[in-house]
Amino acid sequence: MKTQLKTFFAVAVTATAVSAFWMVQDAPVQAQNSSSSEIPRTPDGKPNFSGIWQTMNAANWDLEPHEARHGPLIALQAGAHLAFPPGIGVVEGGTLPYKEGMRAKQEENKRDWLKLDPTTQCKLPGVPRATYMPYPFQIFQAPDATLISYQFAGADRIVHMNKPDMEPQVDTWMGTNVGSWDGDTLVIDVMGQMPDTWFDRSGNYHSGWDMHVQERYTMLDRNTIQYSATINDPNVYERPWTISMHIYRNQDETKLLEFKCVEFVEELMFGHLRAPGSPIGDGVTPIY
DSSP: OHHHHHHHHHHHHHHHHHHHHHHHHHHHHHHHOOSTTSOOBOTTSSBOOOEEEEEOSSTTTOSSOBOOBOOOGGGGGGGGGGSBOOBOOOBTTSSOOBOTTTHHHHHHHHHTHHHHOGGGGTOOOOTTHHHHSSSOEEEEEOSSEEEEEESBTTOEEEEESSOTTOOOSSOBSSOEEEEEEETTEEEEEEEOBOSSOBSSTTOOBOOSTTOEEEEEEEEEETTEEEEEEEEEOTTTBSSOEEEEEEEEEOSSOSSOOOBOGGGGGHHHHHGGGSOTTOOOOOSSSOOO
């Protein structure tokens, strides 16, 4: 509980500080960048990634190229709602370089993904998956720390821009995030993630603590980011591999709304604890 409270207050303080910083500094910068082809910049000259963003691809379903396919057999009555949309893939080179014998676990995960996918139980998605889930996220940028807040499950992470030697002390759902600049590219090194997250609904997985993710955010224009993430996990993969995609500014959303999904999985996770004869949740009214 103490750790959760510390995390909550750290995120709240960071968000407040970042918001205050840009309330003072951002107005003249935006006025100087009215053209959609120009890259907005912060007062210190760095690209300004602040805003609400979202991807438009099928990576959350499967990172690799894939055809459309039916959903899980136990949910056939859902029809097209749980069917997999096709995707051209976002992995550079097409396929993930699993080590010998490691692909079998992914195939097992895929066969029972609805039950095994951690996000089914509203668990935090980890990095990089949080970026390409079909939910928007918001970036609050400041010189010493950047906050990335995700709609799904209220996930967030603080990117430390002034602590290049920071190392993870414990494994966490969203990892320890250390930021730096490579010219106009924001680079985020993510370490110390828990093994309980997947890369997609097709069961592609990692080993957790020994995985190192390096993200690169490059602004192409004020509304488009070129995003890539290189995953180095020698326990599962033969070599590092990279995904790449575009992220688009969500101009229709003026604020990030909440998707606190815990209440939607109460029946799934705790229905067996319901007293005999008590009603099942209707999916709308919380059952607590």
